[in-house]
Amino acid sequence: MNAADIGLTGLAASSILIAVGVAISMWRHLGLEGQLLWAALRALVQLLIVGFALQLVIDNENSLVYSLIWLAVMQLFASYTTWRRAPEVPSVFLLALIAYSASMIVTLGVLFGFQVYEFEGRTIVPLAGIVVGNSLSATVLLSRRIFDAGRERRTEIEGRLALGLSAVDAFQPVLRNSLRTALIPQIESTKAVGIIALPGAMVGLILAGVDPADAVRVQISVMYLVLGSVATTTAVMSLGISRKMFTSSDQLIRRS
């Protein structure tokens, strides 16, 4: 059997693991059988669709155009999801769109600019997916945290404003805390990689028959991409939100 092709029987066999989960749920009366099966089915269908669509994009003679369209749709969807999860944050959709775009330009700019990867459909979509997928939760978390901090630490912020500090300076300590909180989990998981967990990209490549040394190189570039994209997205997002929280006369806007 080719390592890269697990076939339908292989897929069916691996689904036994879902059956194990279901069995445990029934045994311990967790009531999660339905959700487990639904999640497994959704993952299967979603990934099959993505795989099929990727195939279409890669094989197409306008592969580059289609993959850039894909990238744009992905950003729109991520911005929409950010808005859904943090609707209280002002202009969050637009800010998220700007932040994800900035992050794409910076991170993919480096990877393609230095020819780490070929600029083609095969690479654009998966790499962009990593950028958005990993930045999303950090962005949502950061947005809500900054916004809440503006309310919770109002006295402190206005105390600084009242001393004649600019909005940027008055908000800086709050912003720094929020950014640190958003970035630290990413840094921690980067440090733990290989010791606690073997990362997905590397495992996938090795299982698909790629030489482990090559797989490691790919994985490292992916990890740095994740770190870079989370840092860029959250930095842009935090600057955007903090601008929305103050008037041009350095007043903290009250929101009920």
Added chain:
Amino acid sequence: MTTSATFELSGVVAGPPDAPILRGISLEVPCEGILAVAGPSGSGKSTLLRLLNRLDDPVSGSIRWDGRDITEWDPRELRRNVAMIFQSAPIFPGTVLDNFEVALPGIDLDRANHVLDRVGMPSELLERPADQLSGGEAQRMSIARALLTEPRVLLADEPTAALDTAARRTIEDLARGLADSGVPLVWITHDTAQLRRLADHAVVLIEGDIAAFGHLAELNRHGDARVRELVGATLDEESE
């Protein structure tokens, strides 16, 4: 007599446009002494003070300070001239000295000690983490911090409401000293006894309008019993 006013308010409406808190007030804040702002809760006292520091803007009407519309001032420059202290003193991370650095980056130790002395605090407190100060000490620190920008007016939003009697008296003495040294104060208070100890003038707000304004002696004889009560005239009547 415009030279004798620091702030001149004209037709100021502020708060949510559909339910304004201040409903078109006009006022000339005296350039000397302590102006007490009295009134029931929700009458617009804090709203008024926030406008003077430009933490908020009015919906309509104009506010002038030092002869210029306050929107013409750079807000940061205005706030350094028109300092504000709050009911609950904002404490920034770090030591007392770190807190002073926020107001005056690169402050030297002499200056820090001098301002600490001015608010009656010993110099060893300079290295104390600010969040370990007592309520009274924290408020005095916040006054010292505000004084570092050398303000020409001090706005105080019930600065002693959360303090015990001794701490309250210390802050009142400090306020009197500042007023005597030429820094006028606008001082919100709920405490009529304090108002009588401290105020030279008083403005009484009721439901977003000015019910009375003038020298304390004049307000003692005001025709409206609510005004007399809010400036504590009844306290003296009772003690007579």
